[in-house]
Each structure stands twice: as C-alpha cells, then as structure tokens.
Amino acid sequence: MTLDALYRDLHEHPELSFEEVRTAAIAAAELRAAGFDVIEAIGRTGVVGVLRNGDGPTVLLRADMDALPVEEDTGLEYASSASGVMHACGHDVHVACLIGAAQQLAATRTDWHGTVVAVFQPAEEVGGGAQAMLDDGLYEKVPVPVVVLGQHVGPAPAGLLGAHPGAAFASADSIDIIVRGRGGHGSRPETTIDPVVIAAAIVGRLQTIVSREIAPQDTAVVTVGRLRAGTKNNIIPERAELGLTVRAYSEEVRLGMLAAIERIARAECVASGAPEPIIEFAESFPVTVNEHVATERTMAAFRAAFGEASVVDPGPVSGSEDVGLLATAAGVPLVYWILGGAHPESYLAAASAGTLDRDVPSNHSPHFAPEIQPTLDRGVDALVTAAREWLGS
Structure with missing residues (x-):
C-alpha cells in the first residue's frame, strides 16, 4: 500500500481518544514490517517502535492518533465512514508521516547510527494520552531520548514548515462550574435563589479577568463555551x-486565571446567598515549550534541506498539545513544528482576498481536508531530516 493510500484509509476510519485500536494495529504492523521492535498497548492503545542501529544518540519521533467527535462535511471520496467521528485535526496525517519516516530511516541504516523511537500516542485531544504512556512506564520500556521531535499539520501552505522557540503552543484548561440555587415557580422569585442570574453574573464578571487582571503584554483567553x-x-x-476553557503562554498567567475564576464563582454565589459552587477541573494541557537551541538547530537543518523560503517562525500558536510531557519526563529538549497542509494556490488566493478564515478551513472544522501531496512527502522528509540531524552520521 502506498503512503497516499494508507493516509486515505486512516482518514476513512477515524477513532476517538483511547479507542484507536485499528489505527494502532496498522502502526504496529507497519513498524514490524520495517524492522522495528514493537511494543503495543502502552497507555491503553499506544504503540512504540524501537530501531537500534549501533551506538549513538536516541531520538524520539511522535505522532498522535485520535480523531474528534465531528461530523465530516468535506465531500471527499475517502471521507469518514464513522458517523459523527472525523480526523478533523489531521492526526491521520501525523500517523501516515511517521510510518513513512520509520520506513525511510529503516531503509537507510547505512547512513546513520543510534536508536530511533517511534511513538504513536493515543488521546491527545483529551490531554491524557502522553501522560497515560508515561504512567504505563514508557521510559522503562524504551531508551530515553536526547530530544523529542514532532509535527502538527495546519492550515498553512503545503510544504511550509515552521517552529517558534520558547512558548510555542498555549496551555489549556477545561473547567466545569455548577451553580446551586433554590428552585421554584417563576411567578414567585422571592422564594428562590436563582442560579440562572448567578451564572449570568459569573459570565459577565469572567470577562474582566483578561481585561483587568492580565498585563497588556501577556496573552490569555477565558471562554465560556457552555x-x-x-x-x-x-x-x-x-x-x-457553565463550561470554560482557559489558555495562556506562561504558568504564572495560567495559575492567576484559574485562581481568579474560582474567586469570582465563589464570590457571586456568596453575594446571592447561594451554596458554594462545585468547581471541577477536567482536561489540562501544559504550555508547549520548544527549547531555543534545539529548535534553531533543527530549523537550520530544514533550511538546508528545503530552502530558506520553506521555513518560517509562525509565532505562538493558540492551540494546545501534550507532546511536551514526553520531553519534560525525559528531561530533554522538545522541537515541535507546524507542517503546512493547505492547497498552496488556494491559500495564497484567500490570503490576497483577506478571506483566509472563510476559505481555508482550520483544524477541528468539519471541512478540514489537508492536501495529500505535497503534505505527506514533506512531513516524511521533515521527520527524517530532523531525526538525522540528531542521530549519528
């Protein structure tokens, strides 16, 4: 099966977080065929392949596998066959590219030495996959790397690569707040404690956190999505x-916002004579931080391989990732870059017309459909180039 055909198959058969059984089986089979030692069911559905090729550094390449609960509306002939589930974030691209890179590295073992660790991670979308693999003893089962490398496809022109040193992806926290009141008849509000009014007051007050408690030079987002x-x-x-999402680029700002949310929710309940609210923290992603020196080293390798015009600094991305946990747990640098996946001509036309938001679907959209080529080839080559930069030659 060609890599293009493999990608189409993955796109047509998406699986939700911690349900990536079919995808994991494909990754494991392809790794074994390429000569990797394979460990399955790490962190429930995670797969790891290890290719040892003499003495030298160990490099970890990571791809996430899970899809989203989104109904696909792309019209593609290989659109999702699973009702209400879609690879709307491009993790099928990540899996296909890592399989291709593993195959290429295995086929060129005379050109490098060291160890390649290929990690196919579950459940990135819920922020639990990387930690689940670590909790399941990932680094007790595979060699500890000197660097963690990975990529995320996005709505930039296909073939473009970009990484931002420092805080590259925002932290993200999901918070649920339950306001408890005293119910009653709408004609006799004096006998009640109205949780709707309290919730509305909380929503309004939350908007002051970013505008009045966060310094203008810092970036933060507080959104009530439910x-x-x-x-x-x-x-x-x-x-x-109420359901909230909170994003920031520093741990100090993040903790300040979380504390302010708790303070406001409790204070509004006290002001209305209501019981203490129930505040629950759900999904949580740390800030994804690219180590400066390692990022420049890897981007320099990209510039040498693909040309100056193909490598950019996209600035901090407001999306979130859990790949950084794999680097933090190992105490090594992370380099995580953006892989362009949009049709180049369509992207440039939309950019010229000022209609990018309308005409170039972004991740998590039901219309998100990366160009298969040159996206896959560039993604494979980027992973191989980055790995070879850190392996022995």
Whole structure:
C-alpha cells in the first residue's frame, strides 16, 4: 500500500481518544514490517517502535492518533465512514508521516547510527494520552531520548514548515462550574435563589479577568463555551452549569486565571446567598515549550534541506498539545513544528482576498481536508531530516 493510500484509509476510519485500536494495529504492523521492535498497548492503545542501529544518540519521533467527535462535511471520496467521528485535526496525517519516516530511516541504516523511537500516542485531544504512556512506564520500556521531535499539520501552505522557540503552543484548561440555587415557580422569585442570574453574573464578571487582571503584554483567553440551565420558562431551576476553557503562554498567567475564576464563582454565589459552587477541573494541557537551541538547530537543518523560503517562525500558536510531557519526563529538549497542509494556490488566493478564515478551513472544522501531496512527502522528509540531524552520521 502506498503512503497516499494508507493516509486515505486512516482518514476513512477515524477513532476517538483511547479507542484507536485499528489505527494502532496498522502502526504496529507497519513498524514490524520495517524492522522495528514493537511494543503495543502502552497507555491503553499506544504503540512504540524501537530501531537500534549501533551506538549513538536516541531520538524520539511522535505522532498522535485520535480523531474528534465531528461530523465530516468535506465531500471527499475517502471521507469518514464513522458517523459523527472525523480526523478533523489531521492526526491521520501525523500517523501516515511517521510510518513513512520509520520506513525511510529503516531503509537507510547505512547512513546513520543510534536508536530511533517511534511513538504513536493515543488521546491527545483529551490531554491524557502522553501522560497515560508515561504512567504505563514508557521510559522503562524504551531508551530515553536526547530530544523529542514532532509535527502538527495546519492550515498553512503545503510544504511550509515552521517552529517558534520558547512558548510555542498555549496551555489549556477545561473547567466545569455548577451553580446551586433554590428552585421554584417563576411567578414567585422571592422564594428562590436563582442560579440562572448567578451564572449570568459569573459570565459577565469572567470577562474582566483578561481585561483587568492580565498585563497588556501577556496573552490569555477565558471562554465560556457552555451554559445550561432550566427545563421550562416558568420554572426557576435548582442549578446552572457553565463550561470554560482557559489558555495562556506562561504558568504564572495560567495559575492567576484559574485562581481568579474560582474567586469570582465563589464570590457571586456568596453575594446571592447561594451554596458554594462545585468547581471541577477536567482536561489540562501544559504550555508547549520548544527549547531555543534545539529548535534553531533543527530549523537550520530544514533550511538546508528545503530552502530558506520553506521555513518560517509562525509565532505562538493558540492551540494546545501534550507532546511536551514526553520531553519534560525525559528531561530533554522538545522541537515541535507546524507542517503546512493547505492547497498552496488556494491559500495564497484567500490570503490576497483577506478571506483566509472563510476559505481555508482550520483544524477541528468539519471541512478540514489537508492536501495529500505535497503534505505527506514533506512531513516524511521533515521527520527524517530532523531525526538525522540528531542521530549519528
């Protein structure tokens, strides 16, 4: 099967977080065929391949495997066959590229020495996959690397590569707040404690965190993405539920925002005579930090291989990732870059017209459909180039 055909197959058969059984089996089979020693079921559905090729450094290459609960609307002939599930974030690209890179590195063993560790990670979308693999003893089962390398496809022109040194991807925290009141008839509000009014006050007050508590030179986002309360117009409910996402580029700002959210939620409940709110922290992604020296070394290798015009600094990305945990746990540098996946001519036309947001679907969109080529070839070559830069020659 060609790499293009493998990608189409992966795209057509997406699997949700910690359910990547079919994808994991494909990765394991392809690694074995290339000569890797394979370990399966690390962190539930994770797969790791190890290729030892004499003395030398160990390099870890990582791809995530999970899809999203999104109904695909691309119209592709190889569109998702799973109702309500889609590779809307491009992890199928990541898997295909890492398989291709593993095959290429295995086929060129006379040109390098050291050890390649290929990690196919589950459940990035829920922020638990990397930690699950670590908790399952990843670095007790495979050699500890000198660097962690990886890439994420995005709506930039296909063939473009970009990495930002320092804080490259934002932290992300999901927070659920349950406001408890006292329900009753809508005609007798004086007998109730209205959680809808309290929730509305919390939503309004939360907007002051970024505007009044975060320094102008810092970047932060607080979004209330979910607000649910009540069953009927004339009933004041017993409770209201809020769902938040919080993003930042430094741990100091992140912790400050989390503390402010708790303070505001509790204070609004106290002000209304309501019980303490229930505040629960769900998914959490740390800030993804690219080590400066390692990033420049890897980008220099890209510039030499693909030309100056093919390598950019995209600046900090507001999306989030858990790949950094693999580097932090090993105490080694991370280099994580963006891989362009949009049709180059269409991208340039939309950029000229000022319609990028409308005409070039981004990750998590039901219309997200990376160009198969040259995206896959560049993604494979980028992983191989980066690995060879850190392996012995």
